Amino acid sequence: MPLRTLGALAGILAWLVTGCGDGGETTVTVYAAASLSEAFEDLAAEYEAANPQIDVELSFAGSARLAAQITAGARADVFAAADGANMSRVVAEGRTVAPPVAFARNGLALVVPSGNPGSVTELADLSDDGLVLAVCAPEVPCGALAQAVLADAGVDAEPDTEETSVRAVLTKVMLGEADAGLVYATDVAAGGNKVASVPLGPQIRFNDYPVAAVSDRAAAAGFVDFVLGPDGQRILRSHGFESP
Template sequence: MRPLSLGVLAGVLAWLVTGCGGGGENTVTVYAAASLSEAFEDLADEYEAANPDVDVRLNFAGSARLASQISAGARADVFASANGATMNRVAAEGITVAPPVVFARNRLALVVPVDNPGNVAELTDLSDDSLVLAACAPEVPCGALARAVLNDAGVEAEPDTEETSVRAVLTKVTLSEADAGLVYATDVAAGGGKVASVPLGPQIRFNDYPVAAISDRAVAADFVDFLLGPNGQGILWHHGFDSP
């Protein structure tokens, strides 16, 4: 017997946590990109208020990690990814029960600790090798977007630390373990008064966020409809996401 890979082990552990079939009849298990954390906490509260008999279970991580868990057998009901490429890999495996739909957009942002010890004033400053730059790993949506923006600007900057989720990058900056980090615009607000945003200039790129039902349970489709509806879109807008 071949040993289980790390991805399969992660999927098995996630399956044990969430249980068979994504949860009981009165639960909906949602796997969502880390950058959606605060928005989806509020979405879950709103959905539960409108559906008192339903419990929303949220699992946040980098989109690539969540996709690997789902591919390995984790029983999610809904998957919300931070980019189309990651969602397309899951859909290509025949795991989604309906075509993915874009429900929100986000854009890249450059953040620094609030006291800006590296004196970062613009994107080109990241070419300074003395700066500690944090970014997502290339396979993570925010990492792919960061590299595209740096390439567009002609900035030669290699991240000193590559993280598995955008929130891990934000944490590095809030703790002043990095002089700068490439995150999403919505993460600037999540950082509160611990980070400051540096303008990217014309180098602006957006990520589309797709969602799809993974299970054929009625509650999965209903949660997706709620996300796409006016109440769900209003909550996302409040957290800084753009409409698709």
């Protein structure tokens, strides 16, 4: 059999394996912003419990990285971003099958390691060159939000590290590798007793999170509807997200 025919058959087989598992199980691949990790794990578990024939496969990373993967042809069924800008990139490339809908809101937060070794008490303290500051890279939603908050407050802060996802920033702070970081409010909760938050006061800003089906499979639309519905919203609120 010609190699090209073998390659085509392999591609069809891979599609079948991705789309259906044993017993006719359907796999829905969801690309979601890193800050949604715990919430979407719970969403997926409850959705699977209500739909035993569906398996939800989750892929978490910074929204910018996920958007780049989808526009490059990654086989995602659903995309949940932490901002409208990265979702707009995916929409502009014709990769969504329905208009995005905002499903959650998250606010920026200033986080420090437990015990606050850097003695950070307000946003202005981040201008101290002696502090190690971790933020998201500018193209990542939490990075763009951090830049806006610092500019609004007139704080001249030079980050020591710019990470590709908000969870990478949180990890730096949790490990004590940074004296402070700018993350989302929900990430502070995820950090548990290893971190503490410092109030931002009037400088706080929010991002709305949009979700959209990337494939035209019924299971993709079903998962989006679940996220937007009362059960999905209940789970998101339990993880500290607000309604958009």
